[in-house]
Amino acid sequence: MPLRNTPARYGSVAQALHWLVVALLVVQFTLARIAEHLPLGPGKIGTLARHKSVGITILGLALLRLAWRWFDPPPPLPPMPPWQARAARISHAAFYAILFAMPLTGWMMSSASNYPVSWFSLVQLPDLVAPDPALKKLLHEVHETISKILIALASLHLLAALKHQYVDRNGLLFRMLPWRSR
Ligand code: HEM
Ligand code: HEM
Numbered sequence: 001m002p003l004r005n006t007p008a009r010y011g012s013v014a015q016a017l018h019w020l021v022v023a024l025l026v027v028q029f030t031l032a033r034i035a036e037h038l039p040l041g042p043g044k045i046g047t048l049a050r051h052k053s054v055g056i057t058i059l060g061l062a063l064l065r066l067a068w069r070w071f072d073p074p075p076p077l078p079p080m081p082p083w084q085a086r087a088a089r090i091s092h093a094a095f096y097a098i099l100f101a102m103p104l105t106g107w108m109m110s111s112a113s114n115y116p117v118s119w120f121s122l123v124q125l126p127d128l129v130a131p132d133p134a135l136k137k138l139l140h141e142v143h144e145t146i147s148k149i150l151i152a153l154a155s156l157h158l159l160a161a162l163k164h165q166y167v168d169r170n171g172l173l174f175r176m177l178p179w180r181s182r
Helices: 012-036 042-071 082-112 133-166
Strands: 117-119 123-125
Touching (some): 012 042, 012 133, 042 082, 042 117, 082 117
Antiparallel strands (some): 117 123
């Protein structure tokens, strides 16, 4: 499979980035859920530290993905009604915005609650805002709300991909998979 996109499908770099981010998002929601149910203590702090590191990794991958997308534009959408093409473009843009907003609100929330953020204890990151309990509370709500929007958007995105593949039969799902539809 070529590294770069072709007019008919995504190349291996775009595919690898897409599926790596999907996998890391699953890890990210799992870590948040585990941390939520732990009492305050080293276990919770360690799980949240991992959540923060994976989240910063997603931020880096989002930057890399946008840079790669600029260098290697996506293939044109297969023929579909204009409203569906518009919905696809809007939802892809919303995904990119969320891939920045989730980590940045998490990072700001940690700074506002006076917890330092590091990337797997290897790189110490700067505080984005000064400690501020009211701001922490607000950012927590924003972080949680965006995570719900992400789940809703991803569910629609999955349903749309399955509908295009198996109802419209336009091969769309396999444009993002390394093998071809039979
Ligand atoms: C794409 C990346 C991320 C996703 C999808 C994500 C998702 C979540 C979710 C679903 C929760 C649970 C919210 C709740 O119901 O209370 C959460 C909590 C949290 N996240 Fe993230 N997060 C991401 C990135 C980050 C980053 C980069 C940081 C910090 C550097 C961070 C810091 C936190 C903290 C501290 C909490 C716990 C808040 C609390 O209970 O006080 N997150 N995250
Ligand atoms: C099991 C879940 C998922 C499936 C089956 C899936 C499938 C697909 C497919 C088939 C495409 C290509 C559409 C086309 O041919 O034009 C695509 C594109 C895309 N997906 Fe997903 N996806 C999933 C989850 C996610 C998640 C969780 C995100 C959140 C970041 C996401 C973000 C995107 C983005 C941003 C694009 C557009 C890529 C670009 O053109 O730059 N996907 N997805």
